[in-house]
Amino acid sequence: MNQSQEQLETLLSDYVEGNLAGEELAALEKYLESNPGLRDTVNRMMIDSEAIRSLPRIAAPFDFSEAVRGQFERDLLLDDAMTAYPRRRRISSLLASVAAMLLLFVGVGAMAYWILANRPAPYLDVAMNSPTSHDAAQDESQGKSRDKLDSVEGPPPSAKVAPDAFADRSPAQALPGAGRPDVKATDPDAAGILSAARRLQINAPAPSEVKELIDESPRYNRRARAIVIDAKDAAPANRALQNFMATHTVRTENLAFDAARNRAVRQGASGGLADSTPVQSPNLQVSGVTSNSAAALGAQELARNASIQENAPHTQVLLAYDMTEAQADDLQASLQSNLAAATAYELGVEDPTARENDGSAGGTGPVAKTEAEVVPATSTSTPTHTAQPVPSSQPALLAIGDRLLITLVDPDASNLKTQREVSIDSNGMIQLPMLDAIHAADMTIVALRRSIADEYVTKKLMSQPIIDIERPARFEVTSSNDAQQQAANGDRTDLEKAVGERDELKSKGLVKEHGDAGLFDVYLIVRGQAAPTTQPIAPPTTQPQ
Amino acid sequence: MPATFLEVSRLTIMSRASAIHAAANAQGSLRMPASSVDLQAQWFAAARKGDRVAFGKLVQALQDRLYNAVSRLVNRPEDAMDVTQETFAKALANINECRGDSQPYTWMFRIAMNVAISDRRKQTVRRAASLEAEIKPRAGDDQMSTLRMRLAGKGPSPFETATKNETIERVRIAMESLEPAERAILVMRDVDGMDYAEMANALDVPLGTLKSRLFRARMALRNVIEAMESGETTVN
Numbered sequence: 001m002n003q004s005q006e007q008l009e010t011l012l013s014d015y016v017e018g019n020l021a022g023e024e025l026a027a028l029e030k031y032l033e034s035n036p037g038l039r040d041t042v043n044r045m046m047i048d049s050e051a052i053r054s055l056p057r058i059a060a061p062f063d064f065s066e067a068v069r070g071q072f073e074r075d076l077l078l079d080d081a082m083t084a085y086p087r088r089r090r091i092s093s094l095l096a097s098v099a100a101m102l103l104l105f106v107g108v109g110a111m112a113y114w115i116l117a118n119r120p121a122p123y124l125d126v127a128m129n130s131p132t133s134h135d136a137a138q139d140e141s142q143g144k145s146r147d148k149l150d151s152v153e154g155p156p157p158s159a160k161v162a163p164d165a166f167a168d169r170s171p172a173q174a175l176p177g178a179g180r181p182d183v184k185a186t187d188p189d190a191a192g193i194l195s196a197a198r199r200l201q202i203n204a205p206a207p208s209e210v211k212e213l214i215d216e217s218p219r220y221n222r223r224a225r226a227i228v229i230d231a232k233d234a235a236p237a238n239r240a241l242q243n244f245m246a247t248h249t250v251r252t253e254n255l256a257f258d259a260a261r262n263r264a265v266r267q268g269a270s271g272g273l274a275d276s277t278p279v280q281s282p283n284l285q286v287s288g289v290t291s292n293s294a295a296a297l298g299a300q301e302l303a304r305n306a307s308i309q310e311n312a313p314h315t316q317v318l319l320a321y322d323m324t325e326a327q328a329d330d331l332q333a334s335l336q337s338n339l340a341a342a343t344a345y346e347l348g349v350e351d352p353t354a355r356e357n358d359g360s361a362g363g364t365g366p367v368a369k370t371e372a373e374v375v376p377a378t379s380t381s382t383p384t385h386t387a388q389p390v391p392s393s394q395p396a397l398l399a400i401g402d403r404l405l406i407t408l409v410d411p412d413a414s415n416l417k418t419q420r421e422v423s424i425d426s427n428g429m430i431q432l433p434m435l436d437a438i439h440a441a442d443m444t445i446v447a448l449r450r451s452i453a454d455e456y457v458t459k460k461l462m463s464q465p466i467i468d469i470e471r472p473a474r475f476e477v478t479s480s481n482d483a484q485q486q487a488a489n490g491d492r493t494d495l496e497k498a499v500g501e502r503d504e505l506k507s508k509g510l511v512k513e514h515g516d517a518g519l520f521d522v523y524l525i526v527r528g529q530a531a532p533t534t535q536p537i538a539p540p541t542t543q544p545q
Numbered sequence: 546m547p548a549t550f551l552e553v554s555r556l557t558i559m560s561r562a563s564a565i566h567a568a569a570n571a572q573g574s575l576r577m578p579a580s581s582v583d584l585q586a587q588w589f590a591a592a593r594k595g596d597r598v599a600f601g602k603l604v605q606a607l608q609d610r611l612y613n614a615v616s617r618l619v620n621r622p623e624d625a626m627d628v629t630q631e632t633f634a635k636a637l638a639n640i641n642e643c644r645g646d647s648q649p650y651t652w653m654f655r656i657a658m659n660v661a662i663s664d665r666r667k668q669t670v671r672r673a674a675s676l677e678a679e680i681k682p683r684a685g686d687d688q689m690s691t692l693r694m695r696l697a698g699k700g701p702s703p704f705e706t707a708t709k710n711e712t713i714e715r716v717r718i719a720m721e722s723l724e725p726a727e728r729a730i731l732v733m734r735d736v737d738g739m740d741y742a743e744m745a746n747a748l749d750v751p752l753g754t755l756k757s758r759l760f761r762a763r764m765a766l767r768n769v770i771e772a773m774e775s776g777e778t779t780v781n
Contacts, residue, residue: 006757013760045763048770051716052735060612061626068604068633 727762
């Protein structure tokens with residue numbers, strides 16, 4: 001291949017990945033304009049790439065660690081036995097039989113030793129934590145202290161243990177609450193959650209891995225969805241949950257973890273350190289779900305781990321059962337709206353609704369970090385105007401300059417999904433492929449969605465298009481203070497990170513896009529500050545919309 | 546297509562690709578935060594000195610990510626198990642051969658890639674006339690007929706995934722037909738979310754060559770998909 005060919009491929013590769021900018025981008029686009037076939041191919045490559053990223057993640061089987069350990073043991077045995085035989089592949093069948101017998105003998109012996117000594121094998125002892133070997137040992141060693149401390153309000157006495165005590169213990173030992181004997185018998189699906197949570201503790205990964213572990217547990221018989229929200233203020237997410245629960249009937253449990261309890265865990269306390277309180281809402285059905293269910297325990301583990309790993313002062317988990325796709329979408333929309341408002345508020349914008357709804361403004365409400373003024377990008381005509389976040393209970397209207405991410409799914413074309421990011425132009429219109437300009441300004445997202453769908457149907461381009469519209473929040477910072485600007489940018493990044501993370505979940509297939517709604521759980525993990533710590537989400541005072 | 550549409554399309558897909566890659570490149574934050582990377586480096590260093598407990602921790606920390614990647618490198622779940630297991634065994638056996646500039650995962654991925662390719666060669670020899678041989682890339686109509694059967698649900702699907710999205714399923718099936726090297730580079734980038742530096746390290750090629758290979762792999766995938774679609778049209 002000649003040099004120019006490789007250079008072109010390099011450029012095209014960068015184009016597919018969205019890495020080009022400036023003159024290079026302009027030059028390549030010009031080149032593609034004159035090569036429509038190639039342009040079509042690279043555009044399809046982008047779709048292929050996204051499809052690959054959407055492939056479901058596959059976790060290692062639960063017995064994988066055991067299998068690896070077994071292989072290591074076999075290798076060790078064979079290495080010892082075959083020192084004189086450099087090429088192991090030439091091992092005779094007789095010797096193989098002897099080795100197998102040796103292995104069996106040693107394996108049985110090791111198992112007996114393991115059981116008697118009540119601790120893992122000499123190596124991989126921290127790493128290995130199969131569900132089958134975990135319960136008995138842990139329950140035996142921790143059951144008493146856990147039961148004792150379950151009844152303690154606030155930080156238990158052992159919170160005075162030296163700070164590094166936690167670090168010296170295996171996570172499984174330091175984080176009790178798992179391994180209740182009735183877990184597997186009562187709810188096999190939930191047992192999968194619990195197992196995933198245990199593995200999470202052992203691995204101690206970033207909380208963002210929580211969703212992967214949950215989703216890909218091979219013991220799961222039904223879909224799971226994990227939405228991790230990192231917000232500086234947990235209250236907006238709580239408001240979103242309030243709104244959601246006021247209008248939907250979903251079996252849920254809400255699990256809250258406050259700073260004191262998390263701090264106690266970090267300091268090495270052992271015991272029941274998590275609250276598990278059913279959410280009080282007139283529309284909730286909590287029958288059949290108790291705080292002692294395996295699913296709740298699993299969620300506790302997840303929340304506790306998220307809190308501890310991140311040193312977060314507050315973590316909250318919503319555990320929902322049999323949530324439909326539409327309900328989940330509504331929840332996400334509500335979250336996005338509230339987080340956008342929260343970002344504005346964090347930047348110093350007064351948000352009366354936040355204080356009213358929060359009910360905990362005294363010392364626990366969101367803290368105005370800077371005096372920077374922010375305005376929505378849509379209000380460019382009044383740059384010094386202080387933005388008023390849109391109350392989540394009112395449908396937000398689209399405005400000129402809004403950028404929309406429009407997803408179009410055509411069920412008649414194998415659910416082919418395409419996306420367009422468009423801006424509402426100065427005439428209040430948006431442009432979509434194969435359609436005339438569509439009016440979007442001053443419309444709600446729902447109305448615009450309907451309008452676009454009608455257009456495609458009217459033009460007989462699709463019979464039943466599925467349209468999804470997202471509006472990423474955009475803020476412009478008008479303060480000239482560098483520090484404030486930096487802080488504001490940081491907040492914006494946080495928001496975009498939260499939204500992006502959700503997109504990442506979508507790309508990984510965690511957010512379902514199929515027709516089998518109704519059979520998956522939802523975990524919503526909210527980590528932030530200044531949320532009510534002792535009371536669950538309060539019933540909404542008003543019915544939104 | 547009017548220029549505006551091209552622009553819109555580019556912005557949209559680029560935006561999405563950038564967001565995803567930003568998340569993936571921040572990989573870090575997704576799978577291996579800085580602290581985890583440091584921890585793994587410590588375990589790896591300890592393992593090189595003979596600390597098997599440390600190696601066990603490393604296995605536990607990497608097994609899910611590696612297993613997922615390997616699952617997309619091979620065609621059968623049982624192969625994924627075997628290849629991942631063998632990868633860790635080889636890593637332990639050859640741990641002192643790892644270059645100092647490689648991250649443990651990148652090094653292990655390289656081992657896994659070689660094991661998978663070796664495994665595939667063995668299978669090709671063993672099952673020369675089997676389904677596996679039929680779906681070799683660019684082998685002609687026989688390949689496409691097999692793929693059509695799979696799409697129609699008449700053939701066995703190596704990985705029964707949760708997704709029912711045909712676009713994703715089509716890509717997944719098409720990937721099985723790629724040459725191992727093409728498949729590996731797509732897995733590294735799109736499945737595993739490796740950044741260019743990691744990929745270049747794993748493949749031991751310069752950046753320009755890496756991007757060129759990545760593009761060619763995407764082109765190969767596209768060719769297979771288009772052949773599949775063309776085959777479907779013929780069938781219908």
